[in-house]
Amino acid sequence: MSVEMVQTSCGYAVPFLDYAGERDTLDRVTEPLGQDGLHTFWAERNMTTIDGQPSNIFGDTDDAG
Template sequence: MAKFYDVLSPELIEFIKNQKVFFTGTAAPNGRVNVSPKGMDSFRVLGPNKVAWLNLTGSGNETAAHLKQLNRITIMFCAFEGKPLILRLFGSAKTIHPQNDEWAEYLELFPEPFGARNIFVVALDSVQTSCGFGVPLMEYKDDRKVLTDWAERKGEEGIKDYWKEKNQVSIDGFPTGLFD
C-alpha cells in the first residue's frame, strides 16, 4: 500500500544513502517523457524537503530542458538488495550550470568527476513509499568508469565542444540553458 509523507524521515534518508542507483523523470508540456538512470556518488539529501544531484555529461540533457519548460520532477529509488521498498520524491528543481554563481557552493558537496554539467537542487513537495515486491533482488558489483574516463580523455575544452554539439537542446528541440 502506497503511503505519502510531507518530508523525508531519518529512515528514508538512510535508505537513500544506501542506494547505488536512482531514476529521474521529467516531461515538458509536449514531446517525450524522459526517465534517466543515475548512479555513482552523485546524490545528496540537503534536508527533509531538499535534495540535490550532480549530473554528468551524457548524450542528451533532457532533464535541464524539461525543467525550463515545466518545473516538475520525480526521483525514484528502488531497493534492489535487502528489504523491498520503492521511494518516490516529487517536487520542483533549480538547475545550476557551471557558469552560475551557486555552482561552486553545491559542487563542494560532491566528488568532482570530470564532465560535471548540471546540479539539480530539488524542493520536495511530497514523498511516497510503496512495497517494491515486484523489484528483483540484484547484487551491486561496482560503478562503471566508462563515462568519467571518456570525459577525462576529452578534456575541458573537448567537453565544452561536446556540450555545444549535443547538449544545448533536448531531443524535442527544447533549450537546456547550458550556455545561458
C-alpha cells in the same frame, strides 16, 4: 503536477542493479576530452533536448541566449 523538462541519459554512469562497483565508462569516454573538450562536445551536441527545447546544459535559464 507541472513538468517543465524531462531528459534521458546514455546510461554510462548508471549504477549496476547489484552494487558491484562504480561504472567507469563515462570517465573513460570523457577524460581524454578534458574540461574544454567536454564543454565543446556539450555545446555541439547537447544545447537542445530531443524535442528541440533548450537543455540549459550550462545552467543557463535565459532561453533568449
